[in-house]
Amino acid sequence: MTTRQEQDLRELLDSDSAEGLAERTGGHRGVTVADVDARARAIRRRRGRTAGSIAMAALAVVAVASLPRTEAAPMPEDVWTGVLAQPGSAPAPERSLPALPLYHRYERGGERETIRFRASATGVTFGLSCPADGHALVWLNGRFVASGPCGPTVAEPPGWLGDPAVAREGVNELTAALVPASSAGSGRMTEERAEQLLAATPAYPAAWRLTVLDTRTLDCRADVIRIDPGSGEIMPSCSSRR
Amino acid sequence: MRDRADFERYVEQRSARLLRTAYLLCRDWATAEDLVQTALARAWLAWRRVGANPDPYVYRILTNTHASWWRRRWRGEVATGELPDGAGPGDAEAGLGTREALRAALTALPAKQRAVIVLRYFEDLPDEEIAAIVGCSVTTVRSQASRALAKLRLDPEARAAMETGS
Numbered sequence: 084m085t086t087r088q089e090q091d092l093r094e095l096l097d098s099d100s101a102e103g104l105a106e107r108t109g110g111h112r113g114v115t116v117a118d119v120d121a122r123a124r125a126i127r128r129r130r131g132r133t134a135g136s137i138a139m140a141a142l143a144v145v146a147v148a149s150l151p152r153t154e155a156a157p158m159p160e161d162v163w164t165g166v167l168a169q170p171g172s173a174p175a176p177e178r179s180l181p182a183l184p185l186y187h188r189y190e191r192g193g194e195r196e197t198i199r200f201r202a203s204a205t206g207v208t209f210g211l212s213c214p215a216d217g218h219a220l221v222w223l224n225g226r227f228v229a230s231g232p233c234g235p236t237v238a239e240p241p242g243w244l245g246d247p248a249v250a251r252e253g254v255n256e257l258t259a260a261l262v263p264a265s266s267a268g269s270g271r272m273t274e275e276r277a278e279q280l281l282a283a284t285p286a287y288p289a290a291w292r293l294t295v296l297d298t299r300t301l302d303c304r305a306d307v308i309r310i311d312p313g314s315g316e317i318m319p320s321c322s323s324r325r
Numbered sequence: 326m327r328d329r330a331d332f333e334r335y336v337e338q339r340s341a342r343l344l345r346t347a348y349l350l351c352r353d354w355a356t357a358e359d360l361v362q363t364a365l366a367r368a369w370l371a372w373r374r375v376g377a378n379p380d381p382y383v384y385r386i387l388t389n390t391h392a393s394w395w396r397r398r399w400r401g402e403v404a405t406g407e408l409p410d411g412a413g414p415g416d417a418e419a420g421l422g423t424r425e426a427l428r429a430a431l432t433a434l435p436a437k438q439r440a441v442i443v444l445r446y447f448e449d450l451p452d453e454e455i456a457a458i459v460g461c462s463v464t465t466v467r468s469q470a471s472r473a474l475a476k477l478r479l480d481p482e483a484r485a486a487m488e489t490g491s
Contacts, residue, residue, distance in 0.1 A: 089446070092477070095427055096447040100345035103354055114340040114361045116333050122366035184457050186376020212377075292376065299453075299462055 180254060183207065185295040192217060192261035192289035195281060200257060202250040206298035209248075213291035218267035220277045221293070222258040223248045227274035232264045247298045259293050332372055335379055336365055343383065349443045350391045352432050363390050384448075384458045388440040395436040430477045438473035441466055 104113075182201045189196060209229050211219050221229040228248035262284045270276075340361060347357035347364075364386040368379055375382045431439065437459060444455045452470075456463045 091424075091427070092442075093446050095424060095431075096349055096443065099428065100348050100447070103348055104341060104345055114336070114344055114358055114365070116336050118358075118362050119336055119365040119369060122362040123369050126363075126366055126370060181371070181374060182460065184381060185374075186378070186382075187374060188376065294376070297457065299456070 183250075183295060183297045185257075186292065187257075187259075187295075188290070188292045189259065189261065190288065190290060191286050192263070192291070193281070193284040193286040195220075195222075195258050195260040197256055197258040200255055200295070201253065202255050202297070204252040205250055206247040207250045207295050208298050210294035210296065211291070212294070213261060214289060216264050217261045217289060217291060218264040219291070219293065220260045220262065220272070220281065224251060224256050225258075227277055230267075230272040230277060232267065257293075257295065261289055261291050332369055339380070339383075340365070343387065346384075346443060346448060347387060347391070349447055350388065350436070350439060351394075356394070360387055360391055360394075381454065381458055384444065385460070388436075388444075388459055391440070392436040427477060434473050434476060438469050438476070441469045442473050442477075445470060 180199050180201045185198075185200050187198055207223070209221055211231060213219060218232045219230060220227070223229075226248075260281050262280050266280055266284065343361045343364065344357055347360040348354055351357055351360060364383050367386050368375055368383050371382070372379075431442070434442065440459055441455055444450045444458060445452070450458070452463050452466045456466045459466065461469075
Protein backbone atom coordinates (compact mmCIF):
# COMPACT_ATOMS: atom_id res chain seq x y z
CA MET A 84 0.00 0.00 0.00
CA THR A 85 1.46 3.33 -0.99
CA THR A 86 1.71 6.28 1.33
CA ARG A 87 -0.66 8.23 -0.87
CA GLN A 88 -3.29 5.51 -0.84
CA GLU A 89 -2.95 5.19 2.93
CA GLN A 90 -3.29 8.95 3.22
CA ASP A 91 -6.41 8.85 1.00
CA LEU A 92 -7.95 6.23 3.25
CA ARG A 93 -7.12 8.18 6.41
CA GLU A 94 -8.56 11.37 4.90
CA LEU A 95 -11.73 9.63 3.81
CA LEU A 96 -12.32 8.13 7.25
CA ASP A 97 -11.57 11.43 8.91
CA SER A 98 -13.70 13.59 6.65
CA ASP A 99 -16.67 11.20 6.51
CA SER A 100 -16.95 10.98 10.27
CA ALA A 101 -16.14 14.65 10.91
CA GLU A 102 -18.65 16.04 8.41
CA GLY A 103 -21.42 13.81 9.64
CA LEU A 104 -20.63 14.60 13.25
CA ALA A 105 -20.74 18.34 12.58
CA GLU A 106 -24.16 17.97 10.95
CA ARG A 107 -25.27 15.68 13.73
CA THR A 108 -24.21 17.86 16.59
CA GLY A 109 -25.48 20.97 14.77
CA GLY A 110 -29.06 19.97 15.42
CA HIS A 111 -28.41 17.17 17.86
CA ARG A 112 -26.73 16.77 21.21
CA GLY A 113 -24.72 13.63 20.40
CA VAL A 114 -24.25 11.11 23.22
CA THR A 115 -24.65 12.51 26.73
CA VAL A 116 -24.18 11.10 30.20
CA ALA A 117 -27.99 11.09 30.57
CA ASP A 118 -28.34 8.94 27.43
CA VAL A 119 -25.78 6.52 28.79
CA ASP A 120 -27.52 6.36 32.16
CA ALA A 121 -30.84 5.60 30.49
CA ARG A 122 -29.21 2.82 28.47
CA ALA A 123 -27.52 1.43 31.58
CA ARG A 124 -30.89 1.30 33.37
CA ALA A 125 -32.41 -0.53 30.38
CA ILE A 126 -29.56 -3.06 30.40
CA ARG A 127 -30.02 -3.59 34.16
CA ARG A 128 -33.76 -4.13 33.71
CA ARG A 129 -33.16 -6.61 30.89
CA ARG A 130 -30.60 -8.48 32.95
CA GLY A 131 -33.04 -8.51 35.87
CA ARG A 132 -35.78 -9.93 33.67
CA THR A 133 -33.39 -12.57 32.32
CA ALA A 134 -32.35 -13.53 35.85
CA GLY A 135 -36.03 -13.66 36.84
CA SER A 136 -36.83 -15.91 33.90
CA ILE A 137 -33.98 -18.23 34.82
CA ALA A 138 -35.19 -18.33 38.43
CA MET A 139 -38.74 -19.12 37.26
CA ALA A 140 -37.44 -21.85 34.97
CA ALA A 141 -35.43 -23.30 37.85
CA LEU A 142 -38.51 -23.23 40.07
CA ALA A 143 -40.51 -24.98 37.35
CA VAL A 144 -37.86 -27.69 37.09
CA VAL A 145 -37.88 -28.15 40.86
CA ALA A 146 -41.70 -28.30 40.87
CA VAL A 147 -41.77 -30.92 38.11
CA ALA A 148 -39.06 -32.94 39.81
CA SER A 149 -41.01 -32.95 43.05
CA LEU A 150 -44.23 -34.24 41.46
CA PRO A 151 -45.29 -37.77 42.46
CA ARG A 152 -43.75 -40.28 40.10
CA THR A 153 -45.80 -42.52 37.91
CA GLU A 154 -44.51 -45.48 35.98
CA ALA A 155 -45.35 -46.22 32.38
CA ALA A 156 -46.95 -49.50 31.43
CA PRO A 157 -44.47 -52.01 30.01
CA MET A 158 -43.95 -51.52 26.30
CA PRO A 159 -44.70 -54.45 23.98
CA GLU A 160 -41.43 -55.77 22.62
CA ASP A 161 -42.43 -55.41 18.97
CA VAL A 162 -42.97 -51.62 19.23
CA TRP A 163 -39.87 -49.56 18.37
CA THR A 164 -39.33 -46.36 20.30
CA GLY A 165 -36.52 -43.85 19.94
CA VAL A 166 -35.52 -40.25 20.60
CA LEU A 167 -33.60 -38.14 18.15
CA ALA A 168 -30.37 -36.79 19.53
CA GLN A 169 -30.34 -33.01 19.94
CA PRO A 170 -27.23 -30.89 20.08
CA GLY A 171 -26.70 -29.34 23.51
CA SER A 172 -27.22 -25.58 23.67
CA ALA A 173 -26.54 -24.71 27.30
CA PRO A 174 -24.82 -21.32 27.46
CA ALA A 175 -21.28 -21.45 28.76
CA PRO A 176 -21.26 -19.58 32.09
CA GLU A 177 -17.70 -18.35 31.54
CA ARG A 178 -18.86 -16.13 28.68
CA SER A 179 -19.87 -13.52 31.21
CA LEU A 180 -16.35 -13.34 32.64
CA PRO A 181 -13.93 -10.61 31.55
CA ALA A 182 -11.27 -11.48 28.98
CA LEU A 183 -7.72 -10.26 28.52
CA PRO A 184 -6.41 -7.60 28.74
CA LEU A 185 -7.59 -7.36 32.33
CA TYR A 186 -7.13 -4.37 34.61
CA HIS A 187 -8.04 -4.86 38.23
CA ARG A 188 -7.89 -2.33 41.04
CA TYR A 189 -7.43 -3.28 44.66
CA GLU A 190 -8.12 -1.24 47.73
CA ARG A 191 -6.42 -3.26 50.42
CA GLY A 192 -3.09 -4.82 51.14
CA GLY A 193 -2.38 -7.75 53.44
CA GLU A 194 -5.20 -9.88 52.12
CA ARG A 195 -5.65 -11.99 49.04
CA GLU A 196 -8.35 -11.28 46.49
CA THR A 197 -9.39 -13.66 43.73
CA ILE A 198 -10.96 -12.80 40.40
CA ARG A 199 -11.82 -15.00 37.42
CA PHE A 200 -11.22 -14.29 33.75
CA ARG A 201 -11.41 -16.00 30.39
CA ALA A 202 -8.37 -16.73 28.26
CA SER A 203 -7.07 -19.04 25.61
CA ALA A 204 -4.14 -21.28 26.51
CA THR A 205 -1.50 -18.61 26.25
CA GLY A 206 1.31 -16.86 28.07
CA VAL A 207 0.19 -14.04 30.30
CA THR A 208 2.25 -11.38 31.97
CA PHE A 209 1.50 -9.03 34.82
CA GLY A 210 1.91 -5.27 35.03
CA LEU A 211 1.94 -3.72 38.46
CA SER A 212 1.09 -0.27 39.71
CA CYS A 213 1.34 0.16 43.44
CA PRO A 214 2.66 2.42 46.20
CA ALA A 215 6.44 2.59 46.67
CA ASP A 216 6.39 0.58 49.86
CA GLY A 217 4.49 -2.36 48.37
CA HIS A 218 5.41 -5.82 47.14
CA ALA A 219 2.87 -7.78 45.10
CA LEU A 220 2.29 -11.54 45.16
CA VAL A 221 0.40 -13.25 42.34
CA TRP A 222 -1.07 -16.74 42.02
CA LEU A 223 -2.59 -18.08 38.81
CA ASN A 224 -4.88 -21.09 39.10
CA GLY A 225 -3.49 -21.84 42.55
CA ARG A 226 0.17 -21.66 41.48
CA PHE A 227 2.45 -18.92 42.75
CA VAL A 228 3.62 -17.33 39.49
CA ALA A 229 4.90 -13.81 40.11
CA SER A 230 6.04 -11.41 42.74
CA GLY A 231 7.72 -8.04 42.68
CA PRO A 232 8.30 -4.77 44.45
CA CYS A 233 6.92 -1.34 43.63
CA GLY A 234 9.49 1.46 43.41
CA PRO A 235 11.81 3.07 44.12
CA THR A 236 13.36 2.13 40.77
CA VAL A 237 9.95 1.97 39.16
CA ALA A 238 9.58 5.59 38.17
CA GLU A 239 6.42 5.19 36.17
CA PRO A 240 4.41 2.13 37.07
CA PRO A 241 3.22 -0.35 36.00
CA GLY A 242 6.31 -2.52 35.87
CA TRP A 243 6.50 -6.16 34.89
CA LEU A 244 6.58 -8.94 37.42
CA GLY A 245 8.95 -11.75 36.56
CA ASP A 246 8.55 -14.14 33.64
CA PRO A 247 5.27 -14.81 31.84
CA ALA A 248 2.96 -17.46 33.28
CA VAL A 249 0.71 -19.72 31.25
CA ALA A 250 -3.06 -19.36 31.42
CA ARG A 251 -5.25 -22.31 30.63
CA GLU A 252 -8.01 -22.50 28.06
CA GLY A 253 -11.30 -21.19 29.45
CA VAL A 254 -11.73 -19.93 32.99
CA ASN A 255 -8.67 -18.86 34.97
CA GLU A 256 -8.44 -17.80 38.58
CA LEU A 257 -6.13 -14.96 39.52
CA THR A 258 -5.26 -14.34 43.16
CA ALA A 259 -3.18 -11.35 44.17
CA ALA A 260 -2.09 -9.70 47.39
CA LEU A 261 0.09 -6.78 48.44
CA VAL A 262 2.47 -6.87 51.39
CA PRO A 263 4.88 -4.21 52.68
CA ALA A 264 8.20 -4.27 50.80
CA SER A 265 10.08 -4.04 54.11
CA SER A 266 8.71 -7.39 55.24
CA ALA A 267 9.16 -8.98 51.79
CA GLY A 268 12.89 -8.28 51.83
CA SER A 269 15.12 -8.60 48.79
CA GLY A 270 15.68 -12.37 48.74
CA ARG A 271 14.05 -14.77 46.30
CA MET A 272 10.32 -15.03 46.92
CA THR A 273 9.06 -18.59 47.14
CA GLU A 274 5.48 -19.72 47.46
CA GLU A 275 6.11 -20.81 51.04
CA ARG A 276 7.58 -17.42 51.96
CA ALA A 277 4.72 -15.65 50.22
CA GLU A 278 2.16 -17.62 52.25
CA GLN A 279 4.02 -16.93 55.49
CA LEU A 280 4.34 -13.23 54.72
CA LEU A 281 0.69 -12.90 53.89
CA ALA A 282 -0.36 -14.81 57.00
CA ALA A 283 1.76 -12.45 59.12
CA THR A 284 0.47 -9.24 57.48
CA PRO A 285 -2.74 -7.71 58.81
CA ALA A 286 -5.05 -6.09 56.25
CA TYR A 287 -4.34 -2.42 55.53
CA PRO A 288 -5.72 0.18 53.08
CA ALA A 289 -3.66 0.46 49.87
CA ALA A 290 -4.62 1.48 46.32
CA TRP A 291 -2.91 -0.65 43.71
CA ARG A 292 -3.60 -2.17 40.34
CA LEU A 293 -2.69 -5.30 38.46
CA THR A 294 -2.77 -5.57 34.67
CA VAL A 295 -2.88 -9.00 33.03
CA LEU A 296 -1.91 -9.14 29.39
CA ASP A 297 -1.69 -11.83 26.77
CA THR A 298 2.01 -11.98 25.89
CA ARG A 299 1.06 -12.05 22.22
CA THR A 300 -0.32 -8.54 22.54
CA LEU A 301 2.36 -7.27 24.85
CA ASP A 302 4.28 -4.87 22.65
CA CYS A 303 3.54 -1.28 21.89
CA ARG A 304 0.88 -0.59 24.51
CA ALA A 305 0.66 3.07 25.32
CA ASP A 306 -0.39 2.46 28.92
CA VAL A 307 2.33 -0.01 29.82
CA ILE A 308 6.08 0.27 30.07
CA ARG A 309 8.58 -2.52 30.55
CA ILE A 310 10.90 -2.63 33.51
CA ASP A 311 13.69 -5.12 33.96
CA PRO A 312 12.69 -6.93 37.16
CA GLY A 313 16.37 -7.43 38.07
CA SER A 314 17.85 -3.99 37.59
CA GLY A 315 14.73 -1.87 37.65
CA GLU A 316 15.87 -0.32 34.39
CA ILE A 317 13.09 1.00 32.16
CA MET A 318 13.29 -0.88 28.87
CA PRO A 319 12.63 0.87 25.55
CA SER A 320 9.15 0.25 24.24
CA CYS A 321 8.51 -0.74 20.63
CA SER A 322 10.52 1.31 18.19
CA SER A 323 8.20 1.09 15.19
CA ARG A 324 4.45 1.09 15.19
CA ARG A 325 3.95 -2.16 13.26
CA MET B 326 -10.26 5.65 37.37
CA ARG B 327 -13.39 4.21 38.87
CA ASP B 328 -15.75 6.72 40.41
CA ARG B 329 -18.75 8.43 38.91
CA ALA B 330 -16.93 11.71 38.25
CA ASP B 331 -14.24 9.86 36.28
CA PHE B 332 -16.88 8.16 34.21
CA GLU B 333 -18.72 11.39 33.43
CA ARG B 334 -15.46 13.05 32.49
CA TYR B 335 -14.63 10.11 30.23
CA VAL B 336 -18.02 10.35 28.49
CA GLU B 337 -17.65 14.08 27.95
CA GLN B 338 -14.12 13.80 26.63
CA ARG B 339 -14.44 10.69 24.51
CA SER B 340 -18.06 10.39 23.32
CA ALA B 341 -17.58 12.51 20.19
CA ARG B 342 -14.57 10.48 19.09
CA LEU B 343 -16.32 7.21 19.93
CA LEU B 344 -19.33 8.36 17.92
CA ARG B 345 -17.13 8.96 14.88
CA THR B 346 -15.55 5.53 15.27
CA ALA B 347 -18.97 3.90 15.66
CA TYR B 348 -20.23 5.73 12.57
CA LEU B 349 -17.32 4.42 10.54
CA LEU B 350 -18.14 0.91 11.73
CA CYS B 351 -21.84 1.01 10.86
CA ARG B 352 -22.22 3.98 8.47
CA ASP B 353 -25.42 5.12 10.10
CA TRP B 354 -25.56 7.92 12.69
CA ALA B 355 -28.59 6.61 14.61
CA THR B 356 -27.03 3.17 14.90
CA ALA B 357 -23.71 4.77 15.82
CA GLU B 358 -25.36 6.60 18.72
CA ASP B 359 -27.01 3.35 19.79
CA LEU B 360 -23.65 1.60 19.68
CA VAL B 361 -21.86 4.27 21.69
CA GLN B 362 -24.62 4.45 24.30
CA THR B 363 -24.56 0.67 24.67
CA ALA B 364 -20.76 0.53 24.88
CA LEU B 365 -20.57 3.32 27.47
CA ALA B 366 -23.48 1.91 29.48
CA ARG B 367 -21.80 -1.50 29.66
CA ALA B 368 -18.53 0.17 30.56
CA TRP B 369 -20.28 2.02 33.39
CA LEU B 370 -21.83 -1.21 34.69
CA ALA B 371 -18.31 -2.69 34.84
CA TRP B 372 -16.50 0.54 35.74
CA ARG B 373 -14.81 -0.94 38.81
CA ARG B 374 -13.13 -3.55 36.63
CA VAL B 375 -12.33 -1.29 33.71
CA GLY B 376 -9.09 0.13 35.06
CA ALA B 377 -7.14 3.30 34.42
CA ASN B 378 -7.44 3.28 30.65
CA PRO B 379 -11.03 2.49 29.63
CA ASP B 380 -10.41 2.83 25.88
CA PRO B 381 -9.48 -0.81 25.13
CA TYR B 382 -12.51 -2.02 27.09
CA VAL B 383 -14.90 0.43 25.42
CA TYR B 384 -13.53 -0.24 21.94
CA ARG B 385 -13.90 -3.96 22.54
CA ILE B 386 -17.57 -3.57 23.49
CA LEU B 387 -18.10 -1.25 20.54
CA THR B 388 -16.64 -3.64 17.97
CA ASN B 389 -18.21 -6.74 19.52
CA THR B 390 -21.65 -5.13 19.73
CA HIS B 391 -21.37 -3.90 16.17
CA ALA B 392 -20.30 -7.36 14.98
CA SER B 393 -23.24 -9.02 16.73
CA TRP B 394 -25.71 -6.46 15.37
CA TRP B 395 -24.14 -6.84 11.94
CA ARG B 396 -24.73 -10.59 12.08
CA ARG B 397 -28.32 -10.21 13.28
CA ARG B 398 -29.63 -7.47 11.03
CA TRP B 399 -30.06 -7.11 7.35
CA ARG B 400 -28.18 -3.98 6.65
CA GLY B 401 -29.55 -2.96 3.33
CA GLU B 402 -26.04 -2.94 1.91
CA VAL B 403 -25.07 -4.42 -1.39
CA ALA B 404 -21.46 -5.18 -2.16
CA THR B 405 -20.15 -3.39 -5.22
CA GLY B 406 -18.81 -5.35 -8.13
CA GLU B 407 -15.64 -4.35 -9.89
CA LEU B 408 -14.31 -1.01 -8.76
CA PRO B 409 -13.21 1.58 -11.29
CA ASP B 410 -9.52 1.98 -11.91
CA GLY B 411 -7.64 4.69 -10.08
CA ALA B 412 -7.83 8.26 -11.31
CA GLY B 413 -5.00 9.93 -13.13
CA PRO B 414 -3.30 12.92 -11.56
CA GLY B 415 -5.34 16.08 -11.80
CA ASP B 416 -8.53 14.31 -12.76
CA ALA B 417 -10.78 15.73 -10.07
CA GLU B 418 -13.99 14.16 -11.32
CA ALA B 419 -12.46 10.72 -11.48
CA GLY B 420 -10.96 11.42 -8.07
CA LEU B 421 -14.41 11.97 -6.64
CA GLY B 422 -15.58 8.76 -8.32
CA THR B 423 -12.72 6.86 -6.74
CA ARG B 424 -13.59 8.33 -3.37
CA GLU B 425 -17.18 7.20 -3.74
CA ALA B 426 -16.02 3.77 -4.84
CA LEU B 427 -13.68 3.57 -1.89
CA ARG B 428 -16.52 4.55 0.45
CA ALA B 429 -18.81 1.93 -1.10
CA ALA B 430 -16.10 -0.72 -0.81
CA LEU B 431 -15.54 0.21 2.84
CA THR B 432 -19.26 -0.16 3.51
CA ALA B 433 -19.26 -3.59 1.88
CA LEU B 434 -16.43 -4.94 4.05
CA PRO B 435 -17.32 -7.61 6.64
CA ALA B 436 -17.66 -6.26 10.18
CA LYS B 437 -14.32 -7.56 11.44
CA GLN B 438 -12.32 -6.28 8.48
CA ARG B 439 -14.01 -2.91 8.73
CA ALA B 440 -13.22 -2.76 12.44
CA VAL B 441 -9.56 -3.50 11.75
CA ILE B 442 -9.37 -0.79 9.07
CA VAL B 443 -11.12 1.79 11.26
CA LEU B 444 -9.00 1.02 14.34
CA ARG B 445 -5.80 1.06 12.31
CA TYR B 446 -6.33 4.03 9.99
CA PHE B 447 -8.75 6.18 11.97
CA GLU B 448 -7.83 5.45 15.57
CA ASP B 449 -4.15 4.87 14.68
CA LEU B 450 -3.91 1.93 17.05
CA PRO B 451 -1.04 -0.54 16.74
CA ASP B 452 -1.90 -4.02 15.51
CA GLU B 453 -1.18 -5.51 18.94
CA GLU B 454 -3.82 -3.32 20.55
CA ILE B 455 -6.28 -4.02 17.72
CA ALA B 456 -5.76 -7.74 18.30
CA ALA B 457 -6.65 -7.33 21.97
CA ILE B 458 -9.76 -5.32 21.06
CA VAL B 459 -11.16 -7.58 18.35
CA GLY B 460 -10.11 -10.73 20.20
CA CYS B 461 -7.73 -12.40 17.79
CA SER B 462 -4.00 -12.76 17.16
CA VAL B 463 -1.81 -10.07 15.65
CA THR B 464 -1.30 -12.30 12.62
CA THR B 465 -5.06 -12.45 12.09
CA VAL B 466 -5.30 -8.67 12.37
CA ARG B 467 -2.65 -8.31 9.68
CA SER B 468 -4.29 -10.83 7.38
CA GLN B 469 -7.70 -9.20 7.88
CA ALA B 470 -6.19 -5.79 7.11
CA SER B 471 -4.48 -7.17 4.05
CA ARG B 472 -7.69 -8.73 2.76
CA ALA B 473 -9.63 -5.56 3.44
CA LEU B 474 -7.07 -3.40 1.64
CA ALA B 475 -7.12 -5.79 -1.28
CA LYS B 476 -10.89 -5.39 -1.47
CA LEU B 477 -10.45 -1.64 -1.35
CA ARG B 478 -7.92 -2.03 -4.17
CA LEU B 479 -5.35 -0.19 -2.13
CA ASP B 480 -2.85 -2.96 -1.94
CA PRO B 481 -2.20 -4.36 -5.42
CA GLU B 482 0.14 -7.06 -4.13
CA ALA B 483 -2.35 -8.41 -1.64
CA ARG B 484 -5.14 -8.28 -4.22
CA ALA B 485 -3.03 -10.19 -6.71
CA ALA B 486 -2.21 -12.74 -4.01
CA MET B 487 -5.91 -13.16 -3.20
CA GLU B 488 -6.88 -13.52 -6.83
CA THR B 489 -4.26 -16.20 -7.42
CA GLY B 490 -5.32 -17.90 -4.21
CA SER B 491 -1.89 -17.72 -2.60
